[in-house]
Amino acid sequence: MTLTVDRPPAPPSPAPAPRRPRLRKPTGRGLLNFVVICILLYLVLGPLLMLFVTAFEDTKNGVFITPPYPWTGANLSQVFGHSQTYSVLGTTLIFSGGALVFAFALSLTFAWLVERTDLPLRNSVFVLLVAPQGIPGVIMGVSWSLLLNPTNGMINLGLRHVTGDTSHGPLNVYSLPWMIIVEGMKIVPLTFLLVSASLRGINASLEEAARASGASFGTVVRRVTLPLLKPALVGALIYEFVAVVETVDIPLLLGVRGHVKVLSTQIYFASHPAVGLPNYGLSATYGGFLLLLAVVPIVVYNRIVRSGSHATVTGKTFRPKEHKLGRWKPVAVVVTWSYICVSFFVPFLVLLWTSMQPYVSEINAAAFHRLTFKAYGKTMSSGLFTTALKNTVLVAFFSAAMAMILAILVSWIIVRSRSRFSWMADVLAFMPHAMPGVVIGLAVLMIYLIMPGPIYGTFWIIVIAMGTQYISLGTRLTTSGIAQIQRSLEEAAEASGASHWQVWRRVLLPLLRPVFLNGFLLVLLASVQNLTLPIMLYVPGNQVLSSLIYSRWSSGDVSGTAVTSVVVTAITVVAAIVLRRASGARTVA
Amino acid sequence: MSGIKVEQLFHTYDDHGRTVVAVDHIDFEVAENEFFTLLGPSGCGKTSTLRCLAGLETPSDGLIELDDVAVFSPRKVVPTRRRDIGMVFQDYAVWPHMSVFDNVAFPLKIAKKRMSSSAIKDAVHDALELVNMTEYVHRRATQLSGGQQQRLSLARALVRQPKVLLLDEPLSNLDAKLREQMRKELRMLQRRIKVTTVFVTHDQVEALSMSNRIAVMRNGVIIQVGGPRDIYLAPNSEFVASFIGATTFFRGEVTSVDALNHRVTLRTPVGELVCAADEIPAVGENIAAAVRPECIKIAQEPDPAMNNIDGQVDIGLFVGEAVDYHVVVGDEIVRVKGDPRSRFRRRDKVFLEIDPHDCVLIRPDAPVPGAGDPSEATLAELVEQP
Numbered sequence: 017m018t019l020t021v022d023r024p025p026a027p028p029s030p031a032p033a034p035r036r037p038r039l040r041k042p043t044g045r046g047l048l049n050f051v052v053i054c055i056l057l058y059l060v061l062g063p064l065l066m067l068f069v070t071a072f073e074d075t076k077n078g079v080f081i082t083p084p085y086p087w088t089g090a091n092l093s094q095v096f097g098h099s100q101t102y103s104v105l106g107t108t109l110i111f112s113g114g115a116l117v118f119a120f121a122l123s124l125t126f127a128w129l130v131e132r133t134d135l136p137l138r139n140s141v142f143v144l145l146v147a148p149q150g151i152p153g154v155i156m157g158v159s160w161s162l163l164l165n166p167t168n169g170m171i172n173l174g175l176r177h178v179t180g181d182t183s184h185g186p187l188n189v190y191s192l193p194w195m196i197i198v199e200g201m202k203i204v205p206l207t208f209l210l211v212s213a214s215l216r217g218i219n220a221s222l223e224e225a226a227r228a229s230g231a232s233f234g235t236v237v238r239r240v241t242l243p244l245l246k247p248a249l250v251g252a253l254i255y256e257f258v259a260v261v262e263t264v265d266i267p268l269l270l271g272v273r274g275h276v277k278v279l280s281t282q283i284y285f286a287s288h289p290a291v292g293l294p295n296y297g298l299s300a301t302y303g304g305f306l307l308l309l310a311v312v313p314i315v316v317y318n319r320i321v322r323s324g325s326h327a328t329v330t331g332k333t334f335r336p337k338e339h340k341l342g343r344w345k346p347v348a349v350v351v352t353w354s355y356i357c358v359s360f361f362v363p364f365l366v367l368l369w370t371s372m373q374p375y376v377s378e379i380n381a382a383a384f385h386r387l388t389f390k391a392y393g394k395t396m397s398s399g400l401f402t403t404a405l406k407n408t409v410l411v412a413f414f415s416a417a418m419a420m421i422l423a424i425l426v427s428w429i430i431v432r433s434r435s436r437f438s439w440m441a442d443v444l445a446f447m448p449h450a451m452p453g454v455v456i457g458l459a460v461l462m463i464y465l466i467m468p469g470p471i472y473g474t475f476w477i478i479v480i481a482m483g484t485q486y487i488s489l490g491t492r493l494t495t496s497g498i499a500q501i502q503r504s505l506e507e508a509a510e511a512s513g514a515s516h517w518q519v520w521r522r523v524l525l526p527l528l529r530p531v532f533l534n535g536f537l538l539v540l541l542a543s544v545q546n547l548t549l550p551i552m553l554y555v556p557g558n559q560v561l562s563s564l565i566y567s568r569w570s571s572g573d574v575s576g577t578a579v580t581s582v583v584v585t586a587i588t589v590v591a592a593i594v595l596r597r598a599s600g601a602r603t604v605a
Numbered sequence: 606m607s608g609i610k611v612e613q614l615f616h617t618y619d620d621h622g623r624t625v626v627a628v629d630h631i632d633f634e635v636a637e638n639e640f641f642t643l644l645g646p647s648g649c650g651k652t653s654t655l656r657c658l659a660g661l662e663t664p665s666d667g668l669i670e671l672d673d674v675a676v677f678s679p680r681k682v683v684p685t686r687r688r689d690i691g692m693v694f695q696d697y698a699v700w701p702h703m704s705v706f707d708n709v710a711f712p713l714k715i716a717k718k719r720m721s722s723s724a725i726k727d728a729v730h731d732a733l734e735l736v737n738m739t740e741y742v743h744r745r746a747t748q749l750s751g752g753q754q755q756r757l758s759l760a761r762a763l764v765r766q767p768k769v770l771l772l773d774e775p776l777s778n779l780d781a782k783l784r785e786q787m788r789k790e791l792r793m794l795q796r797r798i799k800v801t802t803v804f805v806t807h808d809q810v811e812a813l814s815m816s817n818r819i820a821v822m823r824n825g826v827i828i829q830v831g832g833p834r835d836i837y838l839a840p841n842s843e844f845v846a847s848f849i850g851a852t853t854f855f856r857g858e859v860t861s862v863d864a865l866n867h868r869v870t871l872r873t874p875v876g877e878l879v880c881a882a883d884e885i886p887a888v889g890e891n892i893a894a895a896v897r898p899e900c901i902k903i904a905q906e907p908d909p910a911m912n913n914i915d916g917q918v919d920i921g922l923f924v925g926e927a928v929d930y931h932v933v934v935g936d937e938i939v940r941v942k943g944d945p946r947s948r949f950r951r952r953d954k955v956f957l958e959i960d961p962h963d964c965v966l967i968r969p970d971a972p973v974p975g976a977g978d979p980s981e982a983t984l985a986e987l988v989e990q991p
Contacts, residue, residue, distance in 0.1 A: 434619075502696055502698065504694040504695075504696055504698035505698050505700055507659075507661050507685075507692075507694065507698065508692065508694055508698035508700075508758070508761070509700075509711070510660075510661065510684075510685040510686055511659055511661070511685055511690060511691070511692035511762075511771075512686075512691075512711050512712035512715070512761065512765075513686045513687075513712050513715060513716055513765070514686055514711075514715050515686055515715075518715050522711070522715065523700060526702045527700075527701070527702055
């Protein structure tokens with residue numbers, strides 16, 4: 017023995033004995049991971065697979081998922097060999113590009129005015145710019161058509177007094193430019209919310225440093241503010257791009273009468289023709305095309321974000337010195353409040369007005385005497401309305417529950433479980449974000465057409481589609497929610513003798529309640545407003561309010577449409593207020 | 606009867622596809638009611654070891670017995686909830702949605718064996734009394750200060766009277782004053798209630814002052830196990846000597862040995878050094894003498910009974926209880942803890958007096974276990990396994 021006490025000689029190696037294979041019982045956690053990932057695979061990859069199989073099938077006699085497959089290239093050649101496809105694609109790009117330019121120009125201006133200048137009543141402006149988020153797109157379409165349709169649109173009726181024309185126009189909402197404007201106004205609230213949040217996140221001292229270096233106002237905006245905003249702007253742009261190309265509400269309500277065709281409506285009409293049999297193969301091919309259009313920018317964006325070549329804006333920020341508008345102040349005030357009136361008050365008032373008129377007319381003294389609630393009684397007592405209301409509530413509730421329960425489990429797998437498969441959960445839960453709703457709707461429709469069982473033709477088919485679509489939204493919230501809960505809170509429960517279920521019930525779920533509630537309400541609100549999935553999956557009996565509005569509108573029942581729209585707006589506004597309260601409470605707690 | 610037994614514990618984890626050995630075949634035993642400390646720098650595997658004991662990590666291989674019950678072997682894993690443990694976490698892990706009472710009552714409420722609510726109430730009261738927290742019983746957990754949360758978390762760990770108490774750096778988030786106070790309280794409490802305790806820390810003062818025995822860890826292996834005095838006064842390696850206290854190493858060659866008087870003479874770059882040694886090295890061997898700053902006396906005149914090394918004061922920092930002198934000796938700087946009344950100035954020529962008994966001989970060339978090669982070897986071993 018030497019002076020030093022060495023550690024005992026090399027560990028007696030157990031090497032000679034062949035290592036016994038470790039056969040441990042599957043743990044509760046492993047089972048949970050497995051089940052959740054299987055559910056995700058079914059919900060997310062199932063539709064994609066269905067879409068691709070169908071695109072290559074001759075679906076005259078239906079869709080087949082067992083041999084013999086009626087393989088054909090006819091759908092592809094019909095889509096890609098037809099010049100109409102390219103004009104549709106062109107229209108889709110002009111429509112979405114135009115709406116994005118319109119919405120981002122307005123949102124950037126308003127965000128700058130609200131966040132950086134001495135615009136009066138900034139808080140009210142903020143709330144009123146975001147408020148139209150509560151009005152579903154289908155209702156926006158209805159009210160703008162009431163205002164601007166060439167036959168008896170209220171604004172047109174008023175303008176005709178000026179122009180002297182008596183029969184038609186002068187404005188026509190059933191045209192591509194007006195579709196762009198209405199769609200643009202539809203997406204302004206969310207765009208404004210995203211842009212102003214990131215503008216607030218930029219440390220104003222960066223701008224002030226530029227100004228102190230002698231840069232003019234224009235130079236500061238061009239060289240400092242916009243480059244700093246770029247990552248957030250690109251992110252918002254891509255998000256809204258996907259939202260616009262997949263939208264069916266404005267294209268259906270305004271585009272169809274004006275013969276303006278976009279990809280999303282092509283998918284709808286191929287699978288839901290007014291006359292004849294649905295051509296699912298053709299619809300699926302269009303769907304694949306649209307999916308590609310949505311996926312490519314998202315993949316590119318994720319590449320950019322991951323490469324880290326963009327600057328992240330972090331750190332404590334303070335409210336900067338307000339930019340004095342000076343003599344431009346009155347201009348800014350007038351522009352801002354005019355926009356608020358046009359985008360929020362006017363559309364809502366025209367609905368209210370129409371819902372209380374026995375027939376469509378312009379606003380005059382005689383019309384005031386005709387105000388009546390008769391249409392409310394008639395519409396709301398109809399069996400169709402009560403069914404739709406009941407279905408809406410059930411669909412919204414179950415979709416929100418499904419999306420959020422899955423989201424919490426998925427997030428737990430992503431954040432906590434050190435499973436080898438957690439990346440799969442991550443990818444699968446993100447994919448619905450890039451899948452246009454109309455594509456999900458089509459694929460889910462085809463799956464349950466084939467699958468025996470009671471799903472097709474009930475509201476459950478809508479629940480499954482919506483639950484799938486909103487998993488990615490829910491997962492975003494719950495992943496950050498779970499990441500904020502220290503792991504040791506779970507471990508302390510385990511060390512206190514708690515089983516997995518007890519850890520969930522007593523520690524995780526109570527701590528996640530605010531996040532869950534917030535996400536639940538968000539999905540609830542989104543699913544009440546969603547028109548795409550209900551009309552893609554419509555069969556008599558699973559009517560919800562949004563699809564009811566569309567069918568009333570298509571059948572020419574104007575006052576019924578208006579009444580239903582007012583009711584839906586009331587519901588969504590209440591839900592939005594509750595949501596605000598709930599998320600407000602979260603920031604306090 | 607043994608409190609804890611760990612044999613050949615081997616634990617790896619996956620870091621972005623790379624297998625990292627956290628704990629490399631370590632063995633130790635903890636006697637019943639002993640206060641046993643795992644001490645080491647961050648990343649040495651001490652926390653991983655503790656988490657293996659708790660069952661929060663599943664080791665790759667080895668054996669763990671808690672209170673004579675095997676809780677881990679390659680064939681059997683007892684889940685955390687069935688281990689008879691109490692655990693205190695570094696961040697306390699106090700549940701923010703529960704009151705103080707509910708936090709402490711949790712382990713009793715979820716137990717398989719139902720307890721009456723009055724029995725739970727009594728047990729919670731007793732546990733809170735142990736940590737002097739009874740008056741806070743109805744507070745919300747979020748209304749407590751850091752020190753109070755720490756006590757609460759200790760009460761929660763003790764409430765079901767576990768056989769083993771596991772403490773994962775419980776004091777490191779407290780401020781200095783509170784830490785000192787909790788050190789004493791924790792140790793007294795542990796003596797009073799008699800519970801086998803494993804304590805993880807990177808703070809040498811905590812380890813020395815609280816433990817019955819200390820295991821110093823580095824790179825997943827235990828370098829030295831012993832009582833606080835052994836570890837401090839007779840470190841077995843440069844690593845242990847330098848990790849615990851600021852130690853100066855005088856490296857040199859053995860020129861002569863006096864086996865009768867247990868004296869060894871070293872020739873070092875700064876002069877001859879006589880060291881006391883229990884075990885005598887061979888003449889010609891390269892060896893280092895480790896000397897602690899408080900064992901060196903700084904003086905103007907040499908003392909013939911001692912080793913005398915001449916140097917020049919680089920700087921003297923008055924810290925209150927002492928003067929922290931940095932003295933240039935040859936090419937090196939030696940730290941000396943000088944008397945607070947001493948007043949040597951920069952560039953003063955001084956003698957450093959060292960008692961031969963304070964020179965601890967350490968073989969510098971002995972490969973430090975766990976450093977570099979050994980862990981790579983086990984990595985290779987791991988890869989080869991089918």
